[in-house]
Amino acid sequence: MTEISNDQLLERLKAAADNVGAKLNGLADAEVVVPTELPGWTRGHVLAHIAHVSTAVARQIEYALRGEKIEFYDGGQGGRVQAIEMNAGHTAAEHREYISTAMTRAFLVLDELDESQWTLPVSYRDGDVRGVALAYWRELVIHLADLQLGRGPESWSKEFCLYLVEFLSARVPEGLRLKLLPLGLPPLSVGTGTRTVSISGMLTDIAAWLAGRTPTLGSLRAEAAADSVALPTLLPWPSALAAK
Known part of the structure; x- marks a missing residue:
């Protein structure tokens, strides 16, 4: 595919985040506990993961801007699993707040990046900030489909x-x-x-x-x-x- 610019990637990210937010607006508590096709995961697990990934993206970039590297998830893979399990049972309102707060943090740093900062090194896949942003795009689009709230893979561009x-x-x-x-x-x-x-x-x-x-x-x-x-x-x- 033709490589998209960093500005275009940021636009795609914001659109994906808006799609997630729109689908969460009318979510009821009973819908949070519905199982998904991901083994052992309810919608609550997917929602907790989206929030956790948003926080992980934010901290990768925050540390990169300071010239430092940090593991993607706080506590590594064990921390990832623990955080998802701890937050999966939140109410719909709690998930909305959790995700909104985490996304706001992520886009606060993404919006302030200048062109040179997209190439700053990060620990994620031994890559750079752009690679983290691409991963965030994947996570938001794919996991929105996993929620089975009306935007499945057939909606992917x-x-x-x-x-x-x-x-x-x-x-x-x-x-x-x-x-x-x-x-x-x-x-x-x-x-x-x-x-x-x-x-x-x-x-x-x-x-x-x-x-x-x-x-x-x-x-x-x-x-x-x-x-x-x-x-x-x-x-x-x-x-x-x-x-x-």
Whole structure:
């Protein structure tokens, strides 16, 4: 995909945050405890995770601006799990407040970045501030779909799907090459193996499958040597710190 500028990325982030906020406005307490497709997670777990990620993004950038690095989650992966479990049972109003406060903190630092500061080093994936912002975009868009509140993968933009395909190419197992055939769009290729499997379907469904989510607009078709085959088993997410 054509790389978006830092200003464009910030616009996409704000739109994603607005979408999350809009879906939370009418959320009732009974809806918070509804299970999601993520194993063992209710909507409350997803909401707690969104808030926790927002805080993690803010502190990565805050420390980077001071010339320091800090682990992504306070307390590492153990702290991440503990924070989610502790806050998953909040009421809808508490989740709204928790997320609003965390997002405000994140965008306070994102809004003040000058062009040079987007390249400051951070601990997350041994990358930079821009990489953290891209991760935040992924988290907000994908986890909003996980909430199953009317904005599923079918609402993902072409731009986001193409970015996700590129990012998640690391999930293609060694020895395998996926020829992606999104309907109405040019073919894409991910993976460098000698065995080729073609995957055809809507672009949003292909991106959802690569992200470990359920396609929503139709079934994906996989073929190898002109024969129908099962969809390949993908590797874990590219980072231990990526979303569930």
